[in-house]
Amino acid sequence: MKNNSPNPWLKYLGLTAQLLVMIGLAVYAAIWLDKKLGVSPLFLILLPLLVLGVTFYKLYKETIKNKQ
Numbered sequence: 841m842k843n844n845s846p847n848p849w850l851k852y853l854g855l856t857a858q859l860l861v862m863i864g865l866a867v868y869a870a871i872w873l874d875k876k877l878g879v880s881p882l883f884l885i886l887l888p889l890l891v892l893g894v895t896f897y898k899l900y901k902e903t904i905k906n907k908q
Contacts, residue, residue: 862891
């Protein structure tokens with residue numbers, strides 16, 4: 841029997857690549873915002889943490905959906 845669903849490793853590899861790109865963009869935007877607003881470490885701490893939280897939430901929802 842041939843399974844038409846994509847390989848689960850590819851799905852999670854894509855999620856990992858998305859996480860790395862989003863963290864990179866968040867760090868870049870945080871450095872720009874910190875310079876622009878003069879609140880040096882604030883956004884550099886908050887934005888990557890926000891990206892991690894959203895990504896882990898997506899991963900949690902994806903694994904729960906696959907379990908049911």
